Amino acid sequence: MARNIFAYLFGGSIFFIAIPAIIFYMASISSYTFMPEGKVAVIFGSVSSAVGLLFIIWSNKELIEKGHGGAVVVGPIKLSKETIKLVTTGPYSMCRNPMHMGAFLFYLGLCCAVNSLLSLVVPFGFLLFAYCFAVFLDEPRLKRDFPEDYEKWIQDVPQRFWPKPKKG
Template sequence: MTLRNILAYFFGSTIFFVIGPAIIIVLAWYCPYDFMPQNVASNIFGAICSAAGLFFVIWSNYELITKGKGGAVVVGPIKLTNETVRLVTTGPYALCRNPMHMGIILFYLGLCCAINSILTLVVPFGMLIFSFLFAYFLDEPRLKKDFPEEYQEWIKEVPQRFWPKPKKAR
């Protein structure tokens, strides 16, 4: 991994795992109104959501780096990391097409449940909207262009953008 890729991942991690949670904490401070009963169960649920989200973020990045031979910090024409040279369809990408975005949304949702302030929910819902627009307008067109046949096969196998759908038993 090059220094450029390491710095790009550090930059991205800072945005999503430092600034995002800081925004959630500030919103909770300004609006301390609960959206669910505050008890041990809400904290456990929040911890499970955040841990699952973090797991998917790490796993999907690992797959991009090792199997795709590229990175996740590519925003249209801005390429902070190398673009993937292979379409990754294994691991978390066999469950849904954007597992990293799903992981970030779950991570934020878990924090919101643990903090339990209604206004904080704008962060995971805002991230959901951002993720959908990012995938639809930037990520998917590049994948269609760079991997036309593989991409069409992949969306047949994995039609869900964000949330894994259990497959039927055969």
Template sequence: MARYIFSYLLGGSIFFVAIPAIIFFIATLCPYTFMPEGKVAVFFGAFSSAVGLLFMIWSNLELIKKGKGGAVVIGNIKISKETIKLVTTGPYALCRNPMHMGAFLFYLGLCCAVNSFFTLVVPFGFLLFAYFFAVFLDEPRLKRDFPEEFEQWIQDVPQRFWPKPKKG
């Protein structure tokens, strides 16, 4: 239990303190806007961040409840317990990396709210990091540990980061 608490405190510190602090620091150095100033930027930013936060929380809850593990596993570094079941329900039925999508939307929303063009390097840099993380670390582990389920999941949910509307 202490391991879970530590892993979520560490992850929360990075995702919700350190990276937003970097966004706000860049915004103070480079205040060039990219959206109409005022309520539009703040509203769009709040909406994007809220949707992103929803997906991050929902994804983590699915991993804990259905996967019986956590999200703080980076290759051989296992701060939280690895999932023992492949999670393909909830947000994982919409796209294969909803937590990464949520983080991207959360950071994009912060960038919109502070309305600084140069801050956009953070969410798009994160998306690039998430892509390589998914392709080179996460997916090989899932394919190794859950071969049949993983192949079926790729067939059912081919999109890595963005939900795609289902055909009628």
């Protein structure tokens, strides 16, 4: 239990303190904007960040409760316990990496709120990192540990990052 608490405090400090600090720093050194000035940027940014935060929290809750593990596992570095069950419910029934999608939306929202073109490097850089993480670390582990469940899941949920409305 203490290990998981430490892992989430460590990961949370990176995702919710260090990376936003980089966004705010980048905004302070560049005056180029990408959205209309004023309330529109702040409102759009707030909504995007709130939706992203919802997906981050919801995804972690599902991993802990249904997967009996945590999200702070990066290849061989296992700060939290690995999931012992493939999670395919909740946000994982909409896309296979809802936590990464949530983090992208959270960072994009911050960029909109500060309205800095340069700061957009952060969410799009994170998206590139998340794609590589999913393809080269996460998916091979899931295929190895949950072969039948994983194959069914990718058939049911082919979208890696973005939810797609279901037909009918």
